Amino acid sequence: VLGLSNGARAGLTGFVAGIARKTVINNVTINALLPGPFNTDRLRGAVAKAEAERRGITVDAMLAERAKLNPAGRFGEPDEFGLACAFLCGAKAGFITGQNILLDGGAFPGTM
Incomplete structure (x- = not known):
């Protein structure tokens, strides 16, 4: 069902990582939130x-x-996603950049 969007997301993930390393010097951080199932x-x-x-x-x-x-x-609740996004947009998250942050309740079976 998500075949086409999976390919696009993989490309976006690589783009985010690359561009984030160029913008952080100017205090611009770029991260990706990767949601699992949300209500x-x-x-x-x-x-x-x-x-x-x-x-x-x-x-x-x-x-x-x-x-x-x-x-x-x-399932995750929409406000949990919003709060994670708000944190990443705040000054206290200024040293987090180029990351793909899973919000999936532990569903991804990997370690990284």
Whole structure:
């Protein structure tokens, strides 16, 4: 479903890392927030509805099952994403640049 956007995101990730190293000297930091599943209208949208219908269960039941698969046992809340973004935009995050920050409740299985 996300095949085309995955390629674009990979390119953007590389671009962010490269340009961030050039702008930080001017106190301009650039980072990428990489969200996992968040409790949004998009999460509950057409794909979720189609899967729930195919399985013969409610959307809420299907999403509850999906949430349990995340190590956090839930989906992220939009304000958590906003607060992470606000922190990175603040002066106290001025030494963080060129990073890809996962906001996924621990879903990514890697160590870096």
